[in-house]
Amino acid sequence: MIMHVEPIETAYKYNAVFFLILINLTVFFLDHFLHFDLTFLYLNHGNPQWYQLVTALFCHSGWEHLSGNLFFLYIFGKLIEEEEGELALYSSYLICGLGASIASVIFLETDLHSLGASGAVFGLFTVAVLIKLSWEWRNLLEILILGQFVLLKMLNEAQLLEQADNVNRIAHLGGAIVGVVMMLLLFWFGRR
Structure with missing residues (x-):
């Protein structure tokens, strides 16, 4: 007797999100x-080096x-990688982060240094919501859940923009805006 056995589907391992986490942990x-002394990797607003926009x-x-x-x-990186793949996550992280760094250099004082993944992560917030756009009910529910979270985070950042607490809200807003623009361009040029 010959039996046809369906192959067991292996679970996706989320290589890109774990690789980005590993880089952050290593640094x-x-x-x-x-x-x-890795301070040369921090974004120096007074004399930014090109590589600092990414490093x-x-x-x-x-730690916090x-x-x-x-x-x-x-959370948001897995959503993007699951929906669009590794390259989409790497691209989103780097493009949104680069946009956040550029916004920081343009709009913040020159005697500051910026560091952290939060500008890129805020970009991932918006990308993760916008890649779910469809009329399928599960996607609409995800958009509702994720979208309200992202919208509240963005409004909170905008309200606290003038607060002097060593939080680079310009980077947060810049990364999120770049994420929206990037997704709009992809929609416009027929990617979605």
């Missing part, structure tokens, strides 16, 4: 535990800063 470990996305000031960013990178 943090080198900077804070092994005490390598600052992987540097964090402390890193932990919050990695939590949201994991």
Whole structure:
């Protein structure tokens, strides 16, 4: 007797999101535990080097800063990687983060340094919501849940924009806006 057995589908491993998390953890470990002087990777607003626009996305000031960013990178990064693949996640992270860094250099004082993945992560917020756009009821429910969270986060950041608390809200808003623009361009040019 010959039986046809369907292959067991293997679970997707989310390589990109875990790779981005691993890079962030490695840089943090080198900077804070092994005490390598990585401040040259931070975004220097007074004299920004081209590479700092990207390297600052992987540097964090402390564990709480890193932990919050990695939590949201994991949640929203998985959504993007699951829906669109590894390249989409890498591209979204880097493009939104680059936009956040550029906005920081343009709009913030020159005596500051910026670091952290939060500008890129805020971009992932908007990308994760917009990739779900469809009339399928599950997607509409996800958009409702994710969209209200993202909208509230954005409104909160805009309201606290003038608060002096060492939080780069310009990067948060800049990353989110770049995420929206990127997705609109993809929709416009027929990708979706």
